[in-house]
Amino acid sequence: MTDERTYLVSGGRGAHQEGAPVNPPVDFTSTYRYRPGAENRWDYAREGVPSWAPLEELLAHLEAGTRQGHRGHGFVTTAEEHPVAVLPGLLFSSGMAAISAVTHLLPPGGHLILPRHSYMGFSSLAQQMADRGLLTLHRVDIAETEAVKTTIADVATLAQAQDSPVMLWVESPTNPMLEVADLPALLAEAKRRGLITVVDNTFATPLRQQPLKHGADVVVHSVTKFLAGHSDLIMGAAITADEELHRRLHEHRTLHGAIPGPMEVFLALRGVRTLAVRLDAAESNAGELARRFAALLGTGETQLRGVRYPGLDTHPQHSRAAAQLGGFGAILTIELPDGDTADAVLENLSLWTPATSLGGVESLAERRRRHATEPDTVPDGLIRLSVGIEHVDDLYADLLHALRLVASENRDENG
Template sequence: MTFDGFQTLAIHAGQEADAETGAVVVPIYQTSTYAQDGVGGLRGGYEYSRAANPTRDALEECLAALESGTRGFAFASGMAAEDTLLRTVAEPGSHVIIPGDAYGGTFRLFSKVLQRWGVSWDAVPQSDPDAVRAAVRPETVAVWAETPTNPLLNIGDIETLAGIAHDAGALLVVDNTFASPYLQQPIPHGADAVVHSTTKYLGGHSDVVGGALVVADPELGERLAFHQKSMGAIAGPFDAWLTLRGIKTLGVRMDRHCANAERVVDELTRHPGVTRVYYPGLPDHPGHKVAERQMRAFGGMVSFRLRDGEEAALRVCERARVFTLGESLGGVESLIEHPGRMTHASAAGSPLEVPDDLVRLSVGIESVEDLVADLLQALGD
């Protein structure tokens, strides 16, 4: 039986009832190795859990289905997924275009790790297709997009970026962590590969660290499978199981994240101490029309700037009580952070440095009245 509804896929793709026991939840295959029926006689193709594990296989099949890709891969972290992809498609002398406000960890990977390996990069605003096109070089192997970006929530037009990348013989890679596959599926819009930190919305409960790749091209999938096995930064079986459990409620959670974020944004836009709110659901957001076209809704992430500068931003972060001061995002609980000193500290002093009066919210699924009241008291009302 085949099915197409997102929430049905989230619950059933790769997760058929166990043939022997009828268990409706995929078991945790907490094993490193597998008995063989003679030399090379593998049962179900399993020999060693770095190469394959039934729990991880279930997660990878589910991820591919949710992102409309041909193959999915689960990793120990989002950064492990990024590194494996880049070492698969790039080599010394290659060039990659990254967002002008990329996630700090992605920027660090390029500037501190891959640059030493001989991979060059340019950071350009990916909401500006002309700037992206102008940055392309003969050695460009990938355009790396985040949409929405972290933490300024800029929007890139996936179809346009795919056209630019493909005209140059390069790949379009989209970090879909902020949107999740429930709100946005880059592959049908032309992306070649999708990256996730599954720690965030896919896991959804702040209890597991993981990463994922989903690709459109089976040949790229074969190359990635080789590198995943060879480099070894795979998701363990319990982490894969926790992520699968989180995915089952992704759709209903995202509906609540989005609804709560819209209410929070409404309050922030009317507050005298706030000078700017970054949220693609706002009609005056520069990427609103593009986001409206390629997203189901506008997400649970909100950033804003304070009239009284960095000290005010730090004070809001410290005074919040329902919003927990912490890094990461996408969990059921609301988080607040100061990107300049926390998640994006690695970009300090670079062209990707974020404003020091910026606060980032991951709006959770608590009662929205409590979230609004907490923000207002933190802001001084």
């Protein structure tokens, strides 16, 4: 069985033929020559191009837990792996395009169970669809397993009476509160009730979590984030082992024109090659920063009120994360008394960049409640930290300086 680190570098490189390019070529074309009267694999670029295949296949294999390289146009697996029956992933023009396509697997009148804390763009889209009567929205605390199971049972019963489908959408860890769901339990209950199950795996990446192995129907990614890893492109992906769902998602992508550009695909594939080393470095930094900032709580040195990271013993789902995830990730949050204090800290940073998004090689910091659509259950003074691969001492010193400076200024103002 090929290790993930090896497969990230070796997968999707095509057949081993003398004179073949080491890296897959890029298709800068909108259409293809066809042969009258013959079956032609490639026709028009909106339907698909050859240069998408390496990344689509690589992502599918990572999510399914298979590692063998691409040979021709098929997948090679071994009996010892007990692999998920994987289908090629589907690349989209953005994470939201992938999310929209998956959401539209629900026909009008369907029910969507969604974490109360989830990616803000999708949360807003789901609410808009609910307001227009396209679906019924049920928000849950995804970390409260028994409560979610009860919601699944109640909504499934209601939907059965209405003859309408139900989709369970899981984000774990959640954005930005980092709650960790009991994936095996929730997916098993949802499947028992006949729900469509979707997991947003952007934060964990397939190197830390593989929801298809737990029975998820579809996995979605913002490729923009950790997968591409350099904050220089927008892209999404959806992966499924279900042939009918794959067909419907492909049809949606084609008819809605939600396709990625060839250069973006090239850059994303290049970025994925270094995912393992980037994630390991960023995760190591995040864990160390979380421990150092947690040690400041209660000292009076700063105005920190809380530090949240799944790798800390104080995280509400630490034990679950330790048992379920292959690592604790590169995202943590710190909480300050209010939005003004948090903004002042951000204004005094030098190395950290105040910016939205996450998963790049550089460290970003953002106060999430600056967005009007972020739920009020997110503290006003919460800062989400996307930790990069810089030296951890530099990252700590920069943020600590800003925290101390603002705390000192606030003490002076208050006498």
